[in-house]
Amino acid sequence: MPTDTKRVRGPEVSQSPSLFLPDGRQRDQVDVRPVFVRCGLVSQAKGSAYIEAGNTKLMCCVYGPKETERKDETDMKCGRLTTDMRFAPFSCPERGSWIQGSQDKDFSLMLQESLQPAVCLHKYPRSQIEVNVMVLENSGSVLAHAVTCASLALADAGIEMYDLVLGCSIRQDGASYVVDPTYTEQNSCSSVSSENQGGLTVAFLPSLNQISGLQSDGEMTEETLTAGVRTCIEGCYKLYPVVQQALTKAVRRAALPPPES
Amino acid sequence: MIGSVCVTQSPVSPSFLLHFRTAEPLEYHRSFLKENCRPDGRELSEFRTTTLNIGSISTADGSALVKVGNTTVICGIKAELANPTVEAPGKGYIVPNVDLPPLCSSRFRPGPPGEQAQAASQFIADVIESSEVIQTEDLCIERGKLCWVLYCDMMCLDYDGNVLDACVVALLAALKNTQLPEVTVNTETCTPGVTLEKRHGLRINKHPVATSFCIFDDSILIVDPTAEEESLATAQLTVVTDEEDRLYSLHKPGGTSLSGQKLQECISRATARQREIQKLINKVIHSVKTAQ
Amino acid sequence: MATVQVSEAEKVYILHGIRDDLRVDGRGCEDYRHMEIETDVVSNTDGSAKITLGHTAVLVGIKAEIGKPRPMVPDEGYLEFFVDCSANATPEFEGRGGEELGTELSNTLYKVFNNKRSVDLKSLCISEGEHCWVLYVDVLLLQCDGNLYDAISIAIKAALFNTKIPRVQISADDEGGKEIELSDDPYDCMRLNVENVPCIVTLCKVGHRHVVDATLQEKACSVASLIISVTHKGTVTCTRKVGGGSLDPESIFEMTEAGKRVGKALHTPLMKLLQEEESRGA
Numbered sequence: 001m002p003t004d005t006k007r008v009r010g011p012e013v014s015q016s017p018s019l020f021l022p023d024g025r026q027r028d029q030v031d032v033r034p035v036f037v038r039c040g041l042v043s044q045a046k047g048s049a050y051i052e053a054g055n056t057k058l059m060c061c062v063y064g065p066k067e068t069e070r071k072d073e074t075d076m077k078c079g080r081l082t083t084d085m086r087f088a089p090f091s092c093p094e095r096g097s098w099i100q101g102s103q104d105k106d107f108s109l110m111l112q113e114s115l116q117p118a119v120c121l122h123k124y125p126r127s128q129i130e131v132n133v134m135v136l137e138n139s140g141s142v143l144a145h146a147v148t149c150a151s152l153a154l155a156d157a158g159i160e161m162y163d164l165v166l167g168c169s170i171r172q173d174g175a176s177y178v179v180d181p182t183y184t185e186q187n188s189c190s191s192v193s194s195e196n197q198g199g200l201t202v203a204f205l206p207s208l209n210q211i212s213g214l215q216s217d218g219e220m221t222e223e224t225l226t227a228g229v230r231t232c233i234e235g236c237y238k239l240y241p242v243v244q245q246a247l248t249k250a251v252r253r254a255a256l257p258p259p260e261s
Numbered sequence: 262m263i264g265s266v267c268v269t270q271s272p273v274s275p276s277f278l279l280h281f282r283t284a285e286p287l288e289y290h291r292s293f294l295k296e297n298c299r300p301d302g303r304e305l306s307e308f309r310t311t312t313l314n315i316g317s318i319s320t321a322d323g324s325a326l327v328k329v330g331n332t333t334v335i336c337g338i339k340a341e342l343a344n345p346t347v348e349a350p351g352k353g354y355i356v357p358n359v360d361l362p363p364l365c366s367s368r369f370r371p372g373p374p375g376e377q378a379q380a381a382s383q384f385i386a387d388v389i390e391s392s393e394v395i396q397t398e399d400l401c402i403e404r405g406k407l408c409w410v411l412y413c414d415m416m417c418l419d420y421d422g423n424v425l426d427a428c429v430v431a432l433l434a435a436l437k438n439t440q441l442p443e444v445t446v447n448t449e450t451c452t453p454g455v456t457l458e459k460r461h462g463l464r465i466n467k468h469p470v471a472t473s474f475c476i477f478d479d480s481i482l483i484v485d486p487t488a489e490e491e492s493l494a495t496a497q498l499t500v501v502t503d504e505e506d507r508l509y510s511l512h513k514p515g516g517t518s519l520s521g522q523k524l525q526e527c528i529s530r531a532t533a534r535q536r537e538i539q540k541l542i543n544k545v546i547h548s549v550k551t552a553q
Numbered sequence: 554m555a556t557v558q559v560s561e562a563e564k565v566y567i568l569h570g571i572r573d574d575l576r577v578d579g580r581g582c583e584d585y586r587h588m589e590i591e592t593d594v595v596s597n598t599d600g601s602a603k604i605t606l607g608h609t610a611v612l613v614g615i616k617a618e619i620g621k622p623r624p625m626v627p628d629e630g631y632l633e634f635f636v637d638c639s640a641n642a643t644p645e646f647e648g649r650g651g652e653e654l655g656t657e658l659s660n661t662l663y664k665v666f667n668n669k670r671s672v673d674l675k676s677l678c679i680s681e682g683e684h685c686w687v688l689y690v691d692v693l694l695l696q697c698d699g700n701l702y703d704a705i706s707i708a709i710k711a712a713l714f715n716t717k718i719p720r721v722q723i724s725a726d727d728e729g730g731k732e733i734e735l736s737d738d739p740y741d742c743m744r745l746n747v748e749n750v751p752c753i754v755t756l757c758k759v760g761h762r763h764v765v766d767a768t769l770q771e772k773a774c775s776v777a778s779l780i781i782s783v784t785h786k787g788t789v790t791c792t793r794k795v796g797g798g799s800l801d802p803e804s805i806f807e808m809t810e811a812g813k814r815v816g817k818a819l820h821t822p823l824m825k826l827l828q829e830e831e832s833r834g835a
Contacts, residue, residue, distance in 0.1 A: 004373075006374045006378075006379050007374060007379070008356055008358050008382050008383065008386045010354050010356035010410050010412065011343040011344065011346070011354060011410060014341035014342060014343035014410045015341055015343070016341055016342075017340065017341065017342055017442055017453075017455040017457075041419075042333075042365070042418065042419045043331035043419055044365065044366040044419055044420055044421060044488070045364075045367075045419075055319050055320075057317075057318070059364070059418065060364075061364045061365075063363075063367045066367075084363065084371050086362060086364075088335070088337060088414065088416055089337070089339065089358075089412060089414045090318060090320060090321040090337025090338065090339045090414055091318070091320055091337075092320055093320055095339040095341060098358070098360075099373075102659070102660055103660075105656055105660070106656070106657070106660040109657055109660075110793075113794065113795065113796070113797065117776075117777075117798050117799035118799075132362065132363050132364035133364075134362060134364050134416070134418070136318060136335060136337075137318045137319065137320050137321075139319075139320070197668065197669070198790075200792075205799060208799075209801065209802065210799035210800065210801060210802075211799060211800050211801070211802055211805055212794070212798075212800075213794055214779070214792055214793065214794040214805065215664075215792065215793045216791060216792045217664040217665075217667045217790065217791050218667065218668050218790065219668040219669070219670060219784075219789075219790050220789050220790075221787070221788055221789065222789055222809055222810060222813045225789050225792065225809055226806050226809060229802065229805060229806070230802075233802060
């Protein structure tokens, strides 16, 4: 492996102390976690948003529209939406790597596919809109919250959209499920039978009643999956007023004349 | 000259000021500096409001969020176990890295760290090493066998100039916030055992604080520059001092020259700033403790 | 991904055809194209298969190597996926062009196999915490003519069926250390149970209906597809919406139902075919 000369390096290998913990992980509560949302906090970005759900904390900045970088595949009629989702090295219980792994790329792609149907890209020909998401603390359901946060940041940037995009995740564990699972809930399975074990994330456009992103893994029957999608849509509707409020607040703040300094 | 028009003729329309700022940024700044003030209303030696929040990231072993005006830096510390090097069997590691992600400003590209991030990481590493803010001997658990690695990742979330100062404050506050779990090494099997409930803080020996300056037109000295001021300045200077006024670093990467007298001014401003920051950190740590 | 340009008139033609359950090549909405499967095609792998579906051609090779189990699951082996988009398949893959698609495909494969029953990972363990079998699943795209996901998943199932892992003996030496010995007999090998390995069904939403095994022309008429991986029992191991459009919740439910039906029906003839080929080879 080539050595990384661009960073201050540590030892070749080091291990998380949690590997040496005695067994018996605790399970958290199963309630939907309270959400805190705010728009427009990064001075340098066109639009930005911060979301906190339980201990999951992430922020998103939107830059652009600006001229596309990749000239070769420029679509004359349509703009391009690029997404980049990254995890801060300290965001997970296990320390992450500095280099963007394939998991981050997968998240970026799913984020892009979930947001694209909502953005009026035909209004921005030959330009690109950059969406950057940074996960500061991963306490589960990051993709779902990243979708919500990114759509808020896009709206805050004044990018024309058909609708907001809201994200919601569930974790199916046997017959029971948890909405908006925490990190431990996402990665543990208590029941011995492996029937119906899995995770599901839905991105939803609430006023158009359209699903723009759907992703599941694990093992589920078709009935469980269908019920799960319905639960996620319900979860998105619960989020809707909070998100709307944050957006109205940001617009009001922007409309006010700047305070005399 | 347009600059003089702007200052003397008043009132001027806000849109005129905005266009003036975009078209002639240097003239715009000069017109303010001439009157010993800055576009954001500060005096030349005035810092922006600095706020500090510690321990907000529960997945990190220690964390701090610092805002200097708009500039925001978050520092998270993760502790892991490793083998000490053969050359220094009684020492642990501190691995500081500054990240300037594309999120914080449109000037940064995704991918590996750029020049500025690399320089900042090295600067922080030098400050840690020369100030011995933590004795790496304290990070040793079992000589030659097991030690702690402190990965200190400083991430800029909003880039509006003067990241170095913000990074040092974030790092210092995060280190003060760090709680390491107790580790015992089983003498028979040589495997470590970790008790997460029993945690202890780090011993912080020194409190280094960085203070950055910009030099305008080879002569005017301003403190705590914004991103715009940084890009227009002819030279930059960062001074690092601690509570006993020891000087750890004088970082002046190129640019125009500076007289010895001016440098002395910078150092005395830096020592004053060190007091302010240490007071702020102590106050925030105290308020967090009483809140618990 | 490989794309084709389709004119408005062609689009209307395809759309109207699909509305009446009649596709350009004469198929119904839930029919696959002609499929050919061949196993044991690459001699220096432990298992391999080649599949052609229409003009889409995929080659899968599986290599078994001894590795260290993951610290969180010390009693299981694991699978590694790599998808190589060769420039042979389409000129778009030249240079680094295929990299993005390759990661996308391999990431989805990890999700498809991210459950306890698709492959019995415990049987890949040699000695707990120390040694296990790692199956490197290498997928090579030879030609792209739509519906990559389905073709790849079927090829992987066939290649896993074909995989022969050498038997190993663990013997303890005098100092209590362990030694691993590979069996000399090439026929003394372990086979994997592939009964529960899922197959992916991609449903392409075209107009108000959805089609299975879409050609590139049909894909150009669609804004969004749903991929769904189904086991022979009808259990869903992975779903994912791909493409730039959005879908109505109701049509998602319809598509999952159809996906399950089509996927379930795919397994029986596939297993029969594989077993026939195996007996012919022996």
